[in-house]
Amino acid sequence: MTVLADFVRYVELRQLASDNRARGLPQPWSADPIIAANKFCAVVRDDDRTSRLARQIILGLPQHLRLGAALTFRCYNRIETLIALRDADALDARETEPICAVFDQIGTVIGTAYKINVGGGLNNKSKIAYTVLRGLRAARNGDFVPRRSAQITTQAITGVIGPSPFIGYQIMQDVRWLTGSYDDEMRWCHVGIGAARGIRRLRGTYLPNSFRDGDKAKRPLKHHPDLRIDIEFAGHLQAAFAALMECGVSSRDRLTMFDVEHNFCEFDKFERVRTGEAGGVRFRPRLEAA
Numbered sequence: 001m002t003v004l005a006d007f008v009r010y011v012e013l014r015q016l017a018s019d020n021r022a023r024g025l026p027q028p029w030s031a032d033p034i035i036a037a038n039k040f041c042a043v044v045r046d047d048d049r050t051s052r053l054a055r056q057i058i059l060g061l062p063q064h065l066r067l068g069a070a071l072t073f074r075c076y077n078r079i080e081t082l083i084a085l086r087d088a089d090a091l092d093a094r095e096t097e098p099i100c101a102v103f104d105q106i107g108t109v110i111g112t113a114y115k116i117n118v119g120g121g122l123n124n125k126s127k128i129a130y131t132v133l134r135g136l137r138a139a140r141n142g143d144f145v146p147r148r149s150a151q152i153t154t155q156a157i158t159g160v161i162g163p164s165p166f167i168g169y170q171i172m173q174d175v176r177w178l179t180g181s182y183d184d185e186m187r188w189c190h191v192g193i194g195a196a197r198g199i200r201r202l203r204g205t206y207l208p209n210s211f212r213d214g215d216k217a218k219r220p221l222k223h224h225p226d227l228r229i230d231i232e233f234a235g236h237l238q239a240a241f242a243a244l245m246e247c248g249v250s251s252r253d254r255l256t257m258f259d260v261e262h263n264f265c266e267f268d269k270f271e272r273v274r275t276g277e278a279g280g281v282r283f284r285p286r287l288e289a290a
Contacts, residue, residue, distance in 0.1 A: 002201040002271065004236075008243050010267045015043045015249045021285070034273050038280035040266045044251045044259055045173065050111065053079045055177050057086065065091045066178055067146075068139035072132045074170045075163060078111035085132075093136060099129040135161045146175050150182035150258075154190060166192050173258055185256040186241070191233050194265030199233045201271055208277055237261065 017030040028036035042048045046055065057079070058069045069091050073082055084106045085091050090098040103109045103125040110128065138144040138160045147153045150172055157175070158168035169190035176182065191199070200206040241260045244252055272278035 002204075002206075004202060004239060004243055006271075007198070007202065007240060007264070007267050008247050010270050011043055011244060011263050012247055012249050014040055014263075014266070015251050018042055018047065019250055027285070034270060034280070037283060038269075038273055039283045040269060041262065043249065043263060044254050045262050046177075047251070050077065050079060051174075054082060054174065057082055058174070058177060061086065061091065064140075067144075067175070068092075068136040070174045070178055071139055071144065071157065071161060071171055072135035073174055074167055075131045075135065075161075076110050076128055078109065081106060081109050081111075091136065092140075093133060096126070096129040096133050099132055100126060103129060131161060131163065146179045148183045149188075150176075150185050151188045153182065165190060181256075185258060187238075187257060189237065189257040189261040191237075191261055192265060194268055195261045196233065196264075198264030198266075198268035198271070199236045201268065202236055208275075237264075240264070 013030055013032045013035050017032075017035050020029040030036040045051060054073050058066055058073070061069055069082070069086075076082075081103075084102045085099065088098065088102045090102050093099050109125055135144075144156055144160045147156065153175060154165070154168045154172040157163070157171050158165050161168070161171070163171070169192075176185075197206060237257065237260055241255070241257060244255055244260065269278070269280065273280040
């Protein structure tokens with residue numbers, strides 16, 4: 001049975017791989033063959049290449065465009081799309097036509113790291129354009145105002161723009177680039193399906209080869225009074241956070257509960273490869289450091 005120490009060991013090894021790469025050491029950057037050969041997201045979510053580049057681009061925009069860009073980036077989650085919208089002055093669009101024109105010009109619109117539910121299929125450009133427009137309008141008209149609570153900000157994003165709660169949760173973390181830390185980011189997160197699988201490995205309730213065992217739609221929601229997350233996972237998230245704060249991982253002082261949730265998803269991917277349940281995604285490093 002998987003124990004908490006296995007999760008902590010994965011995080012330590014994954015961070016060490018990033019540290020070795022940043023130091024300019026030759027490959028392999030990890031002595032663990034699974035981490036060396038397969039793609040896993042960075043321990044700190046904002047250290048991933050897509051997040052780093054998106055943050056750099058958004059913070060480089062004129063002040064009046066930054067919130068709209070942060071509210072809408074994860075609706076397509078692709079750096080090339082963000083750059084194209086910026087260069088076409090479409091981040092200040094009042095209607096969908098300028099956005100759709102950019103989408104038609106660039107071809108591929110969506111990055112596939114998240115399942116982006118916009119209706120009508122994964123790559124329905126008109127639906128994506130309308131979702132982006134809603135976010136731009138919400139920022140411009142003051143319909144969305146960031147709160148000091150990550151939970152309430154996520155709910156506000158989901159209500160105003162209309163993505164899934166998980167995408168709203170990801171957008172909330174991008175808004176953090178503009179607002180700074182949230183009051184509840186050390187004790188609240190939204191548990192996605194992948195993270196639920198990872199936590200259930202610790203609980204001993206994981207169902208092999210099930211992509212839906214983390215889906216909470218078919219069961220009542222029970223919430224911990226402090227974390228405001230599914231009570232099934234509250235204790236494990238708290239214990240994992242505490243363990244990471246005590247271990248030697250170099251990024252521990254930057255971790256939030258968002259990163260703990262995120263790493264449970266990556267840990268599940270690691271365990272899938274280790275147990276032979278999945279083949280993993282081959283790691284093909286880019287020139288820049290991750």
